[in-house]
Amino acid sequence: MSWTDERVETLKKMWSDGQSASQIAKELGGVTRNAVIGKVHRLGLSNRTGGTAAAAATTGTRADTAATPEPAAAAEPAAETPRPSAPPKPEKPARPAAPRPEPATMSANPPPSPARKAIIPAGQPLPPQPSANEISPEALASVREVEKKARRLGLMELTERTCKWPIGDPATEDFWFCGLSVQPGKPYCEAHVGVAFQPMSSRRDRRR
DNA sequence: CCCTGATTCGC
DNA sequence: GCGAATCAGG
Numbered sequence: 001m002s003w004t005d006e007r008v009e010t011l012k013k014m015w016s017d018g019q020s021a022s023q024i025a026k027e028l029g030g031v032t033r034n035a036v037i038g039k040v041h042r043l044g045l046s047n048r049t050g051g052t053a054a055a056a057a058t059t060g061t062r063a064d065t066a067a068t069p070e071p072a073a074a075a076e077p078a079a080e081t082p083r084p085s086a087p088p089k090p091e092k093p094a095r096p097a098a099p100r101p102e103p104a105t106m107s108a109n110p111p112p113s114p115a116r117k118a119i120i121p122a123g124q125p126l127p128p129q130p131s132a133n134e135i136s137p138e139a140l141a142s143v144r145e146v147e148k149k150a151r152r153l154g155l156m157e158l159t160e161r162t163c164k165w166p167i168g169d170p171a172t173e174d175f176w177f178c179g180l181s182v183q184p185g186k187p188y189c190e191a192h193v194g195v196a197f198q199p200m201s202s203r204r205d206r207r208r
Numbered sequence: 209c210c211c212t213g214a215t216t217c218g219c
Numbered sequence: 220g221c222g223a224a225t226c227a228g229g
Binding site for chain 2: 020021022033037038040041046157159161162
């Protein structure tokens with residue numbers, strides 16, 4: 001496969017959307033994430049605009065050659081690095097809700113929290129919370145069992161092969177995602193697939 | 209172990 | 220220009 005205009009366009013769009021290289025690669029098909037990353041660099045858009053996306057691994061490990069496109073050869077005024085403080089379109093909330101209580105043992109220097117609204121991630125279709133009255137007791141028990149073993153992943157820890165079943169109350173700190181290995185092709189682990197995709201038929205009168 | 213992006217370098 | 224191999228980090 002080659003980098004047609006169309007594919008490059010898709011790449012640009014997804015990359016600036018905060019999609020990971022591997023996701024883009026899968027979307028495009030016929031390329032690996034390495035190819036995508038390579039292309040991204042060649043295109044000179046290694047730095048995603050907007051800042052807070054999925055750029056968790058943008059560590060300044062070795063930014064000596066590539067990440068220095070600055071034309072600052074001779075005159076460098078006291079201008080600091082321009083940092084976009086107001087991303088045009090935030091989409092992936094890093095930490096929804098629930099400001100955690102500080103230990104408050106050290107310095108009295110509480111981080112100022114501006115008018116930050118407690119944004120509930122409503123962007124992506126989350127699995128329907130089981131309304132307990134529609135789920136068989138056994139399935140419930142099964143889920144409870146699984147929840148003990150859950151990896152308790154945060155939003156950002158979720159991948160395509162981690163169970164995305166939410167556990168707890170999003171408005172509190174008791175909230176995490178199952179995170180166990182998903183059933184191939186499904187967004188949840190086996191147990192949660194079981195309660196998530198119940199056939200209409202077997203919903204009523206289950207064995208007893 | 210899973211993942212992320214960054215860099216190098218032969219093609 | 221391309222991308223696999225490798226590196227470095229989470």
